[in-house]
Amino acid sequence: MNSKKKVSIAVIRRLPRYYRYLSDLLKMDITRISSKELSARMGITASQIRQDLNCFGGFGQQGYGYNVEYLYNEIGKILGVDKKFNTIIIGAGNMGQALANYGNFEKRGYHLVGIFDVNPKIIGKKIKNIEIMHIDKIEEFLKENKVDIAILTVPYEHTPEVADRVARLGIKGLWNFSPMDLKLPYDVVIENVHLSDSLMVLGYRLKEKFGRVEDKTQNE
Amino acid sequence: MNSKKKVSIAVIRRLPRYYRYLSDLLKMDITRISSKELSARMGITASQIRQDLNCFGGFGQQGYGYNVEYLYNEIGKILGVDKKFNTIIIGAGNMGQALANYGNFEKRGYHLVGIFDVNPKIIGKKIKNIEIMHIDKIEEFLKENKVDIAILTVPYEHTPEVADRVARLGIKGLWNFSPMDLKLPYDVVIENVHLSDSLMVLGYRLKEKFGRVEDKTQNE
Numbered sequence: 001m002n003s004k005k006k007v008s009i010a011v012i013r014r015l016p017r018y019y020r021y022l023s024d025l026l027k028m029d030i031t032r033i034s035s036k037e038l039s040a041r042m043g044i045t046a047s048q049i050r051q052d053l054n055c056f057g058g059f060g061q062q063g064y065g066y067n068v069e070y071l072y073n074e075i076g077k078i079l080g081v082d083k084k085f086n087t088i089i090i091g092a093g094n095m096g097q098a099l100a101n102y103g104n105f106e107k108r109g110y111h112l113v114g115i116f117d118v119n120p121k122i123i124g125k126k127i128k129n130i131e132i133m134h135i136d137k138i139e140e141f142l143k144e145n146k147v148d149i150a151i152l153t154v155p156y157e158h159t160p161e162v163a164d165r166v167a168r169l170g171i172k173g174l175w176n177f178s179p180m181d182l183k184l185p186y187d188v189v190i191e192n193v194h195l196s197d198s199l200m201v202l203g204y205r206l207k208e209k210f211g212r213v214e215d216k217t218q219n220e
Numbered sequence: 221m222n223s224k225k226k227v228s229i230a231v232i233r234r235l236p237r238y239y240r241y242l243s244d245l246l247k248m249d250i251t252r253i254s255s256k257e258l259s260a261r262m263g264i265t266a267s268q269i270r271q272d273l274n275c276f277g278g279f280g281q282q283g284y285g286y287n288v289e290y291l292y293n294e295i296g297k298i299l300g301v302d303k304k305f306n307t308i309i310i311g312a313g314n315m316g317q318a319l320a321n322y323g324n325f326e327k328r329g330y331h332l333v334g335i336f337d338v339n340p341k342i343i344g345k346k347i348k349n350i351e352i353m354h355i356d357k358i359e360e361f362l363k364e365n366k367v368d369i370a371i372l373t374v375p376y377e378h379t380p381e382v383a384d385r386v387a388r389l390g391i392k393g394l395w396n397f398s399p400m401d402l403k404l405p406y407d408v409v410i411e412n413v414h415l416s417d418s419l420m421v422l423g424y425r426l427k428e429k430f431g432r433v434e435d436k437t438q439n440e
Binding site (some may be wrong): 008012013017033048070078080081083090095099101102108109149153179195196198202205207210 | 232235240244265268298330392411416433
């Protein structure tokens with residue numbers, strides 16, 4: 001099995017979910033699962049699952065299903081859970097601070113090495129023992145430190161300009177929390193987080209299940 | 221076309237993405253698109269797209285593709301973008317405050333009506349003109365106000381107990397930010413947000429594209 005084989009990004013996007021579901025199966029001592037059963041749990045068609053897993057050589061055998069532990073470990077390796085990514089946060093407002101304190105990230109190998117902002121009131125304060133620096137120190141910081149990822153939690157209107165600035169400085173990965181599909185003319189990997197996608201699904205399910213919603217125009 | 225027809229949750233989870241992509245197409249004045257072209261843009265197989273859209277009767281014609289504006293509007297209606305959901309936030313720490321200030325939610329019909337916490341230092345303070353109340357006022361508040369959704373941004377270890385408490389009080393929708401797949405023995409709709417899924421994809425793409433990552437054990 002060669003996990004270095006090129007896998008399409010659409011498949012990769014589904015891997016963290018497979019990884020979580022397989023982790024749950026392991027906790028339940030389930031050692032083997034068919035694509036049909038996995039399909040029922042995850043709400044992805046069985047043929048999509050087979051197609052996804054075939055991208056790295058296919059881990060299943062017709063009629064026998066998948067070995068849960070093996071698949072879990074292989075997906076983990078593909079996702080790089082054994083790697084370390086040096087990460088900075090730009091924008092130490094509420095979202096930035098919340099992410100800095102999110103324990104799950106450090107556990108998955110995302111190592112916070114710097115926090116930047118422009119607000120003089122918070123420059124010099126510490127979050128998780130890291131001093132918040134002024135964004136104007138970032139050139140110097142990036143010369144002296146190897147950084148893989150910048151988490152962008154700056155106000156919406158400043159996001160493109162800040163993204164551009166750090167991309168020019170050689171940052172190769174951006175995790176963007178402004179509700180926009182940020183794109184840059186550089187060779188940079190960008191993940192845009194769309195929090196409202198998940199909220200819209202919640203709203204839909206609520207409406208379908210309980211029908212307790214009003215039209216927007218009522219009571220306003 | 222009957223948009224009231226029961227649609228599977230797996231399909232619904234993809235709808236906000238279709239909705240965003242169709243919105244982008246509209247902005248580019250693209251009026252018609254084939255499932256094949258949409259597939260290439262979105263990274264979902266064309267057959268999955270056809271299968272998804274067939275769930276509400278199918279909007280395309282063989283050889284003609286989809287009418288972008290019509291599809292956009294229908295998906296919007298299915299997702300309930302014309303509805304209003306009264307929402308409270310429990311946990312006014314950094315994440316809670318960040319979400320309270322996230323303008324996109326109000327725009328999509330999620331109307332913030334209350335904020336709760338247990339920290340005496342912040343009780344009585346205002347976020348977006350809403351006074352932070354002590355969680356012990358929640359029984360009284362929910363008797364007097366119709367609330368559809370509680371956003372849970374409380375510490376990990378308190379999440380199950382707080383979720384249980386508000387579900388007993390009749391809240392029907394929970395948007396959970398603790399990194400756990402929260403489940404409750406009540407008739408409640410729960411959306412768990414897994415922020416690290418997106419970060420893991422970023423890490424993978426970075427590793428594949430630039431190979432500039434270290435093993436976790438190095439330099440530690």
